[in-house]
Amino acid sequence: MNExxxxxMNTGTLWLPEAISDIAxxxxxxxxxxxxxxxxxxxxxxxxxLYFLVKYRASNNKPKEKHITHNTLIEVVWTVVPTxxxxxxxxxxxxxxxxxxxxxxxxxQIRVTGEKWLWNFDYANGTNTVGELAVPVDTPVQLxxxxxxxLHSFFIPNLRVKRxxxxxxxxxxxxxxxKTGSFQIFCTEYCGDGHSNMLANLHVMPMDKYQDWLASxxxxxxxxxxxxxxxxxxxxxxxxxxxxxxxxxxxxxSWLGVYNSHRQLTSGKTVTANDNYIxxxxxxxxxxxxxxxxxxxPTYAGKLSDRDINAIIEFIKAQK
Amino acid sequence: xxxxxxxxxxxxETGIMSWLTTLDHKRIGVMYLLFIAISFGLGGFFAxxxxxxxxxxxxxxxxxxxxxxxxxLHGAVMVFLFIIPSIPAALGNFVLPLQLGAKDVAxxxxxxxxxxxxxxxAAFAIFSLxxxxxxxGWTFYTPYSTQSDTSVISMTLAAFILGFSSILTGVNFIATxxxxxAPGMTWFRMPLFVWALYATAIIQILATPVVGITLxxxxxxxxxxxxxxxxxxGGDPILFQHFFWFYSHPAVYIMVLPAMGVMSELVTTxxxxxxxxxxxxxxxxxxxxIISFLVWGHHLFLxxxxxxxxxxxxxxxxxxxxxxxxxxxNWVTTMYKGTIDLKTPFLYFxxxxxxxxxxxxxxxxxxxxxxxxxxxxxxxxxxxxxxTMMGGVVMAFLGxxxxxxxxxxxxxxxxxxxxxxxxxxxxxxxxxxxxxxxLGTKGMPRRYYNYLDQFQPLHAFSTMGxxxxxxxxxxxxxYLIHSLFKGEKAPANPWGGLTLEWVADTPPxxxxxxxxxxxxxxxxxxxxAGY
Numbered sequence: 001m002n003e004x005x006x007x008x009m010n011t012g013t014l015w016l017p018e019a020i021s022d023i024a025x026x027x028x029x030x031x032x033x034x035x036x037x038x039x040x041x042x043x044x045x046x047x048x049x050l051y052f053l054v055k056y057r058a059s060n061n062k063p064k065e066k067h068i069t070h071n072t073l074i075e076v077v078w079t080v081v082p083t084x085x086x087x088x089x090x091x092x093x094x095x096x097x098x099x100x101x102x103x104x105x106x107x108x109q110i111r112v113t114g115e116k117w118l119w120n121f122d123y124a125n126g127t128n129t130v131g132e133l134a135v136p137v138d139t140p141v142q143l144x145x146x147x148x149x150x151l152h153s154f155f156i157p158n159l160r161v162k163r164x165x166x167x168x169x170x171x172x173x174x175x176x177x178x179k180t181g182s183f184q185i186f187c188t189e190y191c192g193d194g195h196s197n198m199l200a201n202l203h204v205m206p207m208d209k210y211q212d213w214l215a216s217x218x219x220x221x222x223x224x225x226x227x228x229x230x231x232x233x234x235x236x237x238x239x240x241x242x243x244x245x246x247x248x249x250x251x252x253x254s255w256l257g258v259y260n261s262h263r264q265l266t267s268g269k270t271v272t273a274n275d276n277y278i279x280x281x282x283x284x285x286x287x288x289x290x291x292x293x294x295x296x297x298p299t300y301a302g303k304l305s306d307r308d309i310n311a312i313i314e315f316i317k318a319q320k
Numbered sequence: 321x322x323x324x325x326x327x328x329x330x331x332x333e334t335g336i337m338s339w340l341t342t343l344d345h346k347r348i349g350v351m352y353l354l355f356i357a358i359s360f361g362l363g364g365f366f367a368x369x370x371x372x373x374x375x376x377x378x379x380x381x382x383x384x385x386x387x388x389x390x391x392x393l394h395g396a397v398m399v400f401l402f403i404i405p406s407i408p409a410a411l412g413n414f415v416l417p418l419q420l421g422a423k424d425v426a427x428x429x430x431x432x433x434x435x436x437x438x439x440x441x442a443a444f445a446i447f448s449l450x451x452x453x454x455x456x457g458w459t460f461y462t463p464y465s466t467q468s469d470t471s472v473i474s475m476t477l478a479a480f481i482l483g484f485s486s487i488l489t490g491v492n493f494i495a496t497x498x499x500x501x502a503p504g505m506t507w508f509r510m511p512l513f514v515w516a517l518y519a520t521a522i523i524q525i526l527a528t529p530v531v532g533i534t535l536x537x538x539x540x541x542x543x544x545x546x547x548x549x550x551x552x553x554g555g556d557p558i559l560f561q562h563f564f565w566f567y568s569h570p571a572v573y574i575m576v577l578p579a580m581g582v583m584s585e586l587v588t589t590x591x592x593x594x595x596x597x598x599x600x601x602x603x604x605x606x607x608x609x610i611i612s613f614l615v616w617g618h619h620l621f622l623x624x625x626x627x628x629x630x631x632x633x634x635x636x637x638x639x640x641x642x643x644x645x646x647x648x649x650n651w652v653t654t655m656y657k658g659t660i661d662l663k664t665p666f667l668y669f670x671x672x673x674x675x676x677x678x679x680x681x682x683x684x685x686x687x688x689x690x691x692x693x694x695x696x697x698x699x700x701x702x703x704x705x706x707x708t709m710m711g712g713v714v715m716a717f718l719g720x721x722x723x724x725x726x727x728x729x730x731x732x733x734x735x736x737x738x739x740x741x742x743x744x745x746x747x748x749x750x751x752x753x754x755x756x757x758x759l760g761t762k763g764m765p766r767r768y769y770n771y772l773d774q775f776q777p778l779h780a781f782s783t784m785g786x787x788x789x790x791x792x793x794x795x796x797x798x799y800l801i802h803s804l805f806k807g808e809k810a811p812a813n814p815w816g817g818l819t820l821e822w823v824a825d826t827p828p829x830x831x832x833x834x835x836x837x838x839x840x841x842x843x844x845x846x847x848x849a850g851y
Contacts, residue, residue, distance in 0.1 A: 008763045009774040015761045016694075027690045031761075034688060038681035045652060045677055049670070052655035056591070057662070065657060067847040070597045078649045079642065086638035086684070093688030094631050100690055101627055150464040151557060153622065153697060157763030160694040164623045166558065167463065167551040171624050184772070188697040188765040190457050191464060193384040196768035248379060294469075 005184045005201055008157055017157050020179040020204070023099055024160040030092050037085060100161065103174035107140035114145065114152035114165040114187065115298055117194030118238030129218040130303055131236035133185065134203040135177060136210040142174040153189035156202055164189055177204040193251045194241030230315025233308055237300065245319055252297060253290055255319045264291045278313050328730070328827040343428035346828060348435050349414030350728065355442065356410050359401035366394035368790065371783045377773050387769045388455040389470070395458030396475060400482045401442055403713055404571065407578035409438070409489055411720045412517050414728060416493060418821035418828060419511045421502025421837040426495035434488035441481035448474035457767060462549035462560040466542045473542060476535040483528045486574070490524030493517050502820065504839035511819045511843040512601055516581025519605040523570045523612065531567030534560065558623055565616035573612040575709060577605055579716030580647055583672055586719050587651045588844040589817040590666035591658030592851040595844050597650045604643035611640040621689060622696050630689055637687040644680055648673065659851055663815065664738030668719030671746045675711025679704060682757065700760025703753045711749060725800070726814050730827040731807030737799040744792030751785025819843050
């Protein structure tokens with residue numbers, strides 16, 4: 001799978017990936033606060049237990065003593081102290097959560113739609129992209145999100161933000177990234193066969209580059225050779241969620257050797273998977289479905305330019 | 321020869337019908353145990369299947385759909401067929417009347433009925449396996465579940481029926497505890513396992529009907545197209561989550577509370593000490609039972625629930641942790657100046673202590689709102705609930721199983737192999753699941769068939785641990801079954817326990833006691849017993 005993004009495993013601390021916003025840093029502080037309280041208490045409990053285990057083994061002769069059955073003071077202490085600590089953690093978690101929830105009024109708004117199994121991003125100037133979210137650095141950005149079919153959840157680990165997307169309802173998240181680069185976006189609410197391929201990339205750029213990107217309609221691919229662009233779109237548009245390249249059957253037919261092959265349709269007809277058929281399958285996927293596969297593919301009409309479609313056809317051609 | 325002629329519950333009647341129509345709580349407990357063991361094997365098989373697939377970042381041998389079915393079935397089988405009935409229905413059925421000094425439960429026929437309801441529910445679940453196994457996750461979240469073409473209806477019907485089994489057992493136990501205690505056994509002379517089963521029964525009776533009606537509404541929606549949860553029909557998917565977790569979070573305590581009861585029995589018997597803070601432990605069981613009804617919203621922190629609802633649920637989530645913490649402190653303090661015997665059941669006590677503490681501490685990360693935003697629906701959650709459910713409940717179940725095994729079957733298992741298996745299970749479990757904490761904090765989402773290449777080393781490492789864990793369970797199955805045929809004959813009281821089940825014969829007589837025992841002290845008065 002794609003590894004162009006900032007690594008989650010190899011950056012940041014042992015436990016957490018690199019944090020790229022101020023709030024994310026604050027969340028991490030609470031994480032480590034709870035972590036160290038837990039580690040110390042755990043060592044305490046286990047240490048005392050181990051000591052008792054060794055000291056009071058049945059084989060050790062010891063004098064008979066009166067058994068202690070309770071001690072009100074100590075029981076009150078170990079009820080009250082953990083309660084206070086828990087309240088501190090609760091309060092800290094809640095106040096940071098409200099900061100994570102409350103976007104500044106001047107945040108740039110971007111609409112996000114999740115559907116099986118891709119992410120659509122709509123910008124105010126009319127630019128729309130699939131699988132690629134570009135934002136300016138050091139600027140508050142708010143995402144207004146909704147789902148088309150089932151529940152999805154939008155997760156950017158490096159920003160410590162996550163929120164469910166619900167059909168017929170809007171939910172929001174906001175962030176202010178303080179580092180440029182590319183970062184991973186996941187879907188974290190189970191949504192079916194392509195769930196684990198419902199990925200996207202976050203590109204944090206300087207404001208001027210962001211403006212150029214926006215003006216060019218989401219980054220220009222004009223110079224890219226067609227087959228190379230097709231390979232890129234294969235992942236970016238979420239084709240890989242359902243179509244493999246190694247011949248194995250997934251939600252949809254594999255692309256290996258599919259070009260110019262003869263395909264039996266659910267209607268009983270047979271077609272040749274040539275340029276025309278592939279184009280039709282992309283813009284009107286419900287019309288001629290290959291036998292043995294469910295009619296679940298969303299239409300890509302309006303999401304792909306003619307050049308994009310040509311690129312994908314070239315890429316399919318290359319899968320021999 | 322003369323010893324062989326003594327009648328006990330196992331040989332007083334013979335033939336398969338004498339088992340299938342038995343009203344004896346002990347035989348019903350043993351039948352539950354058999355079914356639960358089979359369910360655990362089945363759930364474990366699915367676990368192994370999906371861990372194997374996760375060896376590589378892309379397809380190894382399952383398709384995405386098969387993988388999704390594997391994790392759904394692993395969860396559904398383990399939750400509904402194994403963990404929920406494990407301690408109450410199997411061990412509880414056997415032990416509860418004995419500990420109370422009673423001849424049986426209050427309603428023996430109802431007890432048998434609840435067993436058959438369980439079998440019926442299990443049959444529906446097994447049927448759904450072969451009829452397009454469910455791929456929704458064990459939580460059946462809408463609208464995915466109403467759109468899925470798999471056998472969601474038969475699986476939810478199975479869960480619905482199994483819920484009734486749970487309710488009937490709960491009713492029976494409450495009546496038994498109220499009315500069947502031996503003369504002299506006041507409420508505060510009851511063993512703590514009984515207190516735990518009492519608190520559990522309250523939750524079973526009050527919470528289970530909610531999930532029942534929820535699953536029925538789900539079936540109604542997908543059958544008749546009435547919009548309840550599906551937004552496409554004008555329903556509300558979040559409503560389903562509220563309903564579902566209103567049961568399923570208390571259900572976590574249906575699983576954990578009896579486990580804590582077993583822990584109290586183990587620590588007193590193997591330390592030969594009166595329990596430290598009997599009343600605090602008893603009350604904390606009730607406190608958990610009550611507060612557990614008010615924390616379900618922490619499953620919905622990111623679902624579009626209001627921030628103020630989140631605040632209340634976060635606060636209550638921290639509060640429900642306190643009584644569990646108190647119990648841990650009490651168990652540890654019970655060891656103080658005890659006479660500690662490291663027998664197999666006590667090794668499971670120690671495993672529970674270690675693993676459940678980790679499960680509890682990681683619960684604090686998830687209860688804290690801002691940190692939960694990052695960890696929600698990642699492998700951190702997977703590891704957390706395996707530490708509480710498997711590290712907690714399953715360890716206590718195994719501890720209880722080894723503790724009461726001689727009483728149940730009159731045979732001793734190999735202590736040496738018992739310890740070896742316990743070590744395998746402990747090491748294997750941590751190997752598999754501690755790894756997943758790191759995967760989760762690093763951002764690896766749960767229920768992922770494919771994953772980023774960078775996560776492979778940890779995933780592969782986690783999968784390797786499953787072989788160690790599995791070896792432990794295979795060793796256990798072998799020596800337990802072996803003990804039934806070749807095991808040494810067990811004495812009436814192999815561990816020196818003081819609760820009433822150890823007064824009964826081994827295995828117990830059909831009517832449990834030759835004469836009704838009379839209780840004059842608390843359940844764990846080891847000082848009086850000469851320790």
